[in-house]
Amino acid sequence: MSDAAVHTGSQMKLYGCPTCGRVSQLLRPPAGDAPLLCPRCATPLHHRRPRSLQRTWAYLIAASILYIPANLLPIMSTSNVFEGETLHTILGGIEELRHGGDWMLALIVFIASIAVPLLKIGALLVLAITAQRRSRWKQVERAQLYRMIEAVGHWSMLDVFVVVLLVGTIRFGALGGVMPEPGLLAFGAVVVLTMLAAGSFDPRLIWPEEEDKDRPS
Amino acid sequence: MTDPLPSTPAYAPHAPAVARTSAALAARPDLVVCHECDAVHERIELARGTIARCQRCNALLGRGHVIGTEKLLAFAVASLLLILIGNSAPIVTLDFQGVVSQATLPQAIEATWAAGQPFVAVLTAATALVFPLVFTILRLYLLGSLVRGIVPRGFVPAMHMLVFVTRWGMPEVFMLGTLVAVVRCASLTSATPGIGLFAYGAVTLLITAITAAGTHTLWKRSGEIGGMA
Ligand SMILES: [Zn+2]
Ligand SMILES: [Zn+2]
Numbered sequence: 001m002s003d004a005a006v007h008t009g010s011q012m013k014l015y016g017c018p019t020c021g022r023v024s025q026l027l028r029p030p031a032g033d034a035p036l037l038c039p040r041c042a043t044p045l046h047h048r049r050p051r052s053l054q055r056t057w058a059y060l061i062a063a064s065i066l067y068i069p070a071n072l073l074p075i076m077s078t079s080n081v082f083e084g085e086t087l088h089t090i091l092g093g094i095e096e097l098r099h100g101g102d103w104m105l106a107l108i109v110f111i112a113s114i115a116v117p118l119l120k121i122g123a124l125l126v127l128a129i130t131a132q133r134r135s136r137w138k139q140v141e142r143a144q145l146y147r148m149i150e151a152v153g154h155w156s157m158l159d160v161f162v163v164v165l166l167v168g169t170i171r172f173g174a175l176g177g178v179m180p181e182p183g184l185l186a187f188g189a190v191v192v193l194t195m196l197a198a199g200s201f202d203p204r205l206i207w208p209e210e211e212d213k214d215r216p217s
Numbered sequence: 218m219t220d221p222l223p224s225t226p227a228y229a230p231h232a233p234a235v236a237r238t239s240a241a242l243a244a245r246p247d248l249v250v251c252h253e254c255d256a257v258h259e260r261i262e263l264a265r266g267t268i269a270r271c272q273r274c275n276a277l278l279g280r281g282h283v284i285g286t287e288k289l290l291a292f293a294v295a296s297l298l299l300i301l302i303g304n305s306a307p308i309v310t311l312d313f314q315g316v317v318s319q320a321t322l323p324q325a326i327e328a329t330w331a332a333g334q335p336f337v338a339v340l341t342a343a344t345a346l347v348f349p350l351v352f353t354i355l356r357l358y359l360l361g362s363l364v365r366g367i368v369p370r371g372f373v374p375a376m377h378m379l380v381f382v383t384r385w386g387m388p389e390v391f392m393l394g395t396l397v398a399v400v401r402c403a404s405l406t407s408a409t410p411g412i413g414l415f416a417y418g419a420v421t422l423l424i425t426a427i428t429a430a431g432t433h434t435l436w437k438r439s440g441e442i443g444g445m446a
Contacts (some may be wrong), residue, residue, distance in 0.1 A: 006273050015242070016250030019380055020436045023245040030240035039375050040436070041240050047255060068254075091369060093401075141275040143253060154387045154411040159346060161394030162401065164341045167332055168325020169309050171318050176381045176405075178336040180344055188340050199384070203253040207274070 008113045010209055015045040025196035052202035053128060060124050063190050067117060069072045072141060073183030089183060090114065090159060102137035112158040113187075120156075120194045123149045124201065132206035139206055146203045153198055156191045268322055284430055286364055286438075293356040296423040300350050303416035310397050313406040321413055322346055345394075348386030349424055355379045356427055363438045372439055376432065383428055392421045395396075 009015060013026040017038040024045065030036055030137050036045045074087035088096070097106035123145050130137060166178045232383050247257045249269075253276035258322065263281030271278055284292075303366055307319035322326070330338035355375055362369035369375065402408035 007257045009250045009257060012247065012257055014245065014250055014254075014257055016252055018252055019377060021249075021252075021433060022366075022436070023248045023250050024242035025245050026240060027243055034240070036240055036242070039244070041376065043377075045242075071255035097401070102400055106401055108393070109397060112390075134374075137316055140274060143276065146253070147276065152346075154392075155390055157340075157390050158394050158397065159388055160337060160371075161341060161345060161391050162397045164325050164329045164337065165308060165320070165322075165395060165398035166401065168320035168328040169318060169398070170320075170405070171320075171328070172313050172316055175313060175316065179332050180329055180337055184337050185334060188259075188337050192340070195385075203276075204255045204275075207254045 008207075008209060010047040015047070017041060017043050017045060018147075019043040027052065036146060048204055049200075049202040051133060052205060055200035056124065056128050056197050059193050059200060060128065063117075063193035063197060064121055065095065066186045066190045066193065067121065069189040070117075070183055071114075073186060074181040074182040075159065075187060076166065076181050077179045078170075078176070079176055079179070080172075087181065090187065093159070109159065109162075112155045116152050116156045117190055120149045120153060124194070125198050127206070128203055131208075136206040138207070142206045143203060146198075146201065146206065149198050152173055153195045154191070156194070157188070160188045160191070249278055254335055269423060279433065280429070280431060281429060282434065286360060286434065289430055290357070290360045290364060291362060292423045292427050293353055296353045296420055296427070297350075297357060299416045299420045300346075301425070303413050303420055304346060306412035306416060308395050308411050308413040308417070309402055310409045310411055311402055311406050312409075319411065322417075342387055344387045346390040348382040348387045349420065352379065352382045352386050352424065352427075355382070361436055363435065363442070365366060366442055368439045368442050371437070376435065379432065388417065388421045388424050392417050402432060 015024045015026065015036065015038075016022075017024070017040065020038060020041040020043070022038055022040045022139040026036070037043065038045055042076075071090055074089050075093070077085050077087050094106050094110050094113070097109060112151065127142060127146060130142060163180055163184055167180055170176060170178045218287070219225075247260055249260050250256070250257065251271040251274060254271060254274035256271055258278065259271065263279055265281045266283050267281045268277060269279045270276065270328060297389040304322050305363050307321055308325075310317065310319040323342075326342045326346070329341065355378060358369055359372070359375060359379070399408055399410050399414070
C-alpha cells in the first residue's frame with residue numbers, strides 16, 4: 001500500500017491513547033505548554049513519544065557494555081567434596097547440556113541466552129539508526145522486526161531463573177552446592193536494559209511524516 | 218479494520234469531554250489509531266475469533282473475543298489458587314544418596330539473596346512471582362466488579378498497573394526455566410518434578426489466555442457503566 005493512501009493521527013489531529021486505546025480529536029490546543037492528557041485515563045498523548053531515541057540509545061549502550069561481562073564472567077559455581085569448586089559461564093552451561101545429550105535443551109538455552117540478546121541488540125541498532133535518519137527503507141519489515149524483539153525479549157531471563165532454582169534446590173552442604181556468581185547480575189541487567197530499550201523505542205518513528213513537527217532527535 | 222479512511226472526516230460536532238487540560242479533546246469511538254504507526258482506521262465490529270491488523274504496518278489492532286467475561290473471571294480465580302499452590306509446593310525434589318533436598322520458589326529466591334545476589338533475587342521475585350500474582354489479583358478485582366455492574370474504586374490506576382505487570386511478568390519463561398533446572402539436576406542426581414512445577418505450568422496457560430483477551434473489554438465495560446464514551 002502506498003503511503004499517500006494512509007491518513008495518520010498527526011495529519012488529522014487524532015491521538016490514540018497508548019494505555020486505554022481511546023481516540024481523541026484535538027479541537028482546541030491546550031493553553032501554554034500544558035501537557036495533553038487522555039480524558040479517560042490521564043496518560044500523556046503524543047504523536048511521537050518525546051526523547052524516545054535518546055532513551056533507546058542510552059539503554060542500548062548500557063546493555064551492550066554489560067553484555068561483555070555477562071558472557072565472560074561465571075554465572076554460577078558448583079562445589080562438592082570430590083571436585084572442589086567449578087565456575088560456569090553461560091556458554092559453559094550450554095556445553096554441559098550438549099555433552100549430557102540434551103540437544104533440545106542446549107538449543108533452547110542457546111537461543112534464549114545467546115541468540116536472543118544478540119539479536120535484540122543488533123535489531124535495536126538497526127531500528128534506532130534508520131529512525132534517526134528518517135529512513136523509508138523496508139518500513140513494513142522494520143515494523144515486523146520491532147514486534148519480534150518485543151515478543152521474544154523476556155525469554156532471555158531463562159538462565160537467571162535456572163540458576164536461582166539450582167541455588168535453591170542443590171543444597172547438600174559439604175556434599176555439594178550451587179552459588180550464583182557476578183556474571184548472573186550482569187546478565188540479568190542486560191535482559192532488563194534491552195527490554196527497557198525496546199520499550200523506549202517509539203515504533204511510529206519507523207514512519208516519518210513529511211511535515212513532522214515532533215522530529216525525532 | 219477494512220480500509221483506511223477514504224477522506225478526512227469532518228470534526229465531531231458534539232461537545233468534547235474536557236478533563237485536566239485546557240485542551241478540547243473529542244472522543245472518536247468510530248476510529249482506531251494504530252499504536253505502532255499512527256495510521257487511522259475506521260472501527261469495525263470483530264466477529265468471534267477474528268483479528269484486525271493495521272493496513273500499513275500489520276500491527277495487531279484488535280481481537281474478536283473467544284473467551285467470555287465469566288470464563289475469564291473463573292480463569293483468574295483458578296490462577297490465584299494455583300499461584301498459591303505453586304509457591305508453597307516444591308518445584309523439584311532431589312535425592313542425593315539418601316539426602317533429600319527440595320525448594321519452593323520463595324525458598325530459591327531467599328537462598329539467592331542469602332548467597333549475596335540481592336538484585337537477582339529481587340528481579341526473580343518480581344518477574345516470576347509478584348507480577349503474575351498482582352496481575353491475577355487485579356484481573357479478579359476489575360472483572361469481579363465490572364460483571365456486577367460496578368466500576369471498581371481506583372479503576373484507572375489499577376488499569377495502569379495492569380499494563381505494567383503484564384509487560385514485566387514472565388510466568389511462561391519461569392515455567393521453561395523450571396524444566397531446564399529439573400533436567401540439569403537430573404544429570405547430577407535423582408530429581409523428581411514437584412507439585413509446584415505442575416501448578417506453575419497451569420498458571421502459565423491461564424495467564425496467557427487472560428492476557429490474550431486484552432484490556433479493551435475492561436475499558437469498554439467501565440465506560441458503559443460509567444456512562445462516558
Ligand atoms: Zn487513555
Ligand atoms: Zn500501523
